Amino acid sequence: MASVFKKTYVRPMPANAEIVSRQGKQIARWTDGKGRKRSAEVTTGKDGSPRIKTEASTYTAKYRDGEGIVREVATGCRDKQAAKTKLAELLSIADKVRVGSITTTDLKIGDHNKIPLADHIAQYITDLKTRGVNADRIKTSETRLKAACDGCGFRWLRDLNADALRKWLRGQPEMSAATYNWHVTLWTAFGNWLTGIRLQGKRPSQTGERRLTSNPFDGFGKRDEKSDRKRVARSLTRDEMQRLLDIAQRRPLQDALTVRRGKNAGKQVAKVPDARRAKLERLGTERALIYKTLILTGLRSNELRTLRKSDLSFGDVPFLILKSSNEKNRKGSTVPLKSDLAADLRAWVADKAPGDLIFNVPTGLLRILNRDLIAAGIDKVDENEGRIHLHALRHSTGTHLSAAGVSPRTAQAVMRHSDIALTMNTYTDERLLETSAAVEHLPTLSVSSDAPMDAPNPVQAGQNSPSLTESDKATRDRESTKKPSDSQGMLSFRKWAIENSNLWPLPCESSALTN
Structure with missing residues (x-):
């Protein structure tokens, strides 16, 4: 029989409680923290100590659901009549399940609609962590999901809709097409997760808990990244690369030697102790080697940060091992080393332990690069709005591979790209390619200057x-x-x-x- 009732709980005896007898029962009386007088029946706990019985302030509904299981559901109602109304709703739903009008899955989806969207996002982020997704990507995903929720007014699952997200994204004037598409991919993936789709490796399966019946962002269109790139990277020329390495190696010591004020301002006459001089010279060598390694291997800066001496091999064919946990695509790679770079790295790590990091890559490397560009007289932004930044060093790798006549498939392998179009288009600066020299390799064809207009039979x-x-x-x-x-x-x-x-x-x- 369905009913509503208030649950009773057993709690420890308050320290200031006074026990009195009333109608044959022992009653505890005390004053709570807010100065209110309280009383409750005294009972004996399992350990034999006196305890008090308290009654919940709201009613609980007890009934048999559509699958025949007895359930106790908190109604949240302080009024008994209101609690009975809630019970009637539960009984009506149970009847619909019995006759097949709705399913238990539908009921669970309805329950998820009562949970704040922030809690669903937190559970999604936890799922990403258990799947071993890159920590930086997880952090960015969480930040962007929350930012979009605030901008679109998403508070509950029922609030999610593609139109609101589209309007918010289009209202961000500084957002590039790549970032726009990043948001689209993120919300589509989150929507799939809400519908119960889970990834096992790269295979999706309907094995998760369903929180929505369908993905509200399915089919959300993307923008053309190629025609709307906000920060187009430009590759460095051979001369610019050499100038960058030279100034990076000299600048730490030059900055220390330079007088900042007084009659000698601007002159490199400051006194630098020998120990500090040696430290600054080594710092300059490290910075130059960082740039050289990024350019000649195509490594990303975050990948370079993870490399240790044990990852290097200086055999007949020198290479470095990039572990799957440290690579962007999580596959793991063997990266070949140019012979002169291998010689430089061998000398650099000679006194390091196998577990030591190869380089101490500073978190402010981009800021350091910008200062090195100024000191080297290299324009950060050219006349075509092409920019030099850390990832532009990787673009330089792809460009100079193409300029050297390396086959596209080989260049793709060096760059570790899944799509050859990415290597040939995005990571190749066509302005640095020797197109005039390339056309000289085409076949030589002759055309007679006195060829007859009406050819003879x-x-x-x-x-x-x-x-x-x-x-x-x-x-x-x-x-x-x-x-x-x-x-x-x-x-x-x-x-x-x-x-x-x-x-x-x-x-x-x-x-x-x-x-």
Whole structure:
């Protein structure tokens, strides 16, 4: 039988309680922290100590659900009649489940609608962590989800809708197409998670708890990143790369030697102790090696931060090992080392322990790079709005691989790209490619300056053509009779073109386009 009641709880005896007898029962009386007088029946706990029984302030509904299971549900009602109304709703839902009008899954989805959206986001972030997603990506995802919720007014699952998100995204004037698409991908993934879709490796499956019946962001359109890039990276030229390395190696000591005020302001005459001088020189060498390693390996700065001496191999073919946990795509890679870079790294780590980091990559490396660019006289932003930043060093890797004639597939492997179009388009600065030299590798074709406009009939001219039989001559005469509108010159040209067409392929030549 369904009913509503107030639950009773057993609590420890208040320290200032006074026990009195009333109608054959022991009653505890005390004053609570707010100065109110309270009383409760005394009972004995399992350990034999006196305790008090207290009654809940709200009613609980007890009933049998649609699957025949007895449930106790807190109504949240202080009024008994209101609690009975809530019980009637629960009984009505149980009847609908029994007759198949709704399912238990629908009921659970309804329960999730009562949970604040912030709690769902927190559980989604926890799921990302258990799946081993990159920590930086998780942090960015959480920050952007919360920012969009605040901007769109999303508080509950029922608030989620694509139109509100689209309006908010379009209202961010400084947002690039790449960031816009990042938000779209994030909210689509979150929507899939809410519908119970889970990823096992790269395979999606409907194995999670369903919180929504459908993804409200499914089919959300993206913007064209190629035509709306806010920060287009530009590659460094050979001269700029060398100037950058030179100034990076010298600048720490030069800054220490430079006098900032007084009559010698701007002059490098400050006194620097030998110990500090050696430390600054080593710091400069480390910065130059950081830039050189980024340029000649295509490593990302966060990947470089994780490398240790034990990740280096200086055998016949030098390379470094990038662990899957430290790589962006989480696959793990073996990165080849250019011979001169390998020699520099061997000398640099000679006195390090196997577990030591190769470089102490500063968190403010971008700020340091900007200062090095100024000191080297290199424009950070060129006339085409191309910018030099840390990731532009990786762009320089791809560009100079292409400029050196490295095959696209090999360049893709060096850059560790899943899509060759990314290597050839995004990570190759076409302005630095030697296009004029490349076209010189195309086949040499000759065109005679005195070629006749009306080519001679090779039969008439006797040019390497077998003599015609009587039947061939008759056929030729018939063809001339059939098409009186064609001039004799046009017929001659056609025969000449057919018999002298280029039936043989041009000789293959070594070409940058085929490498």
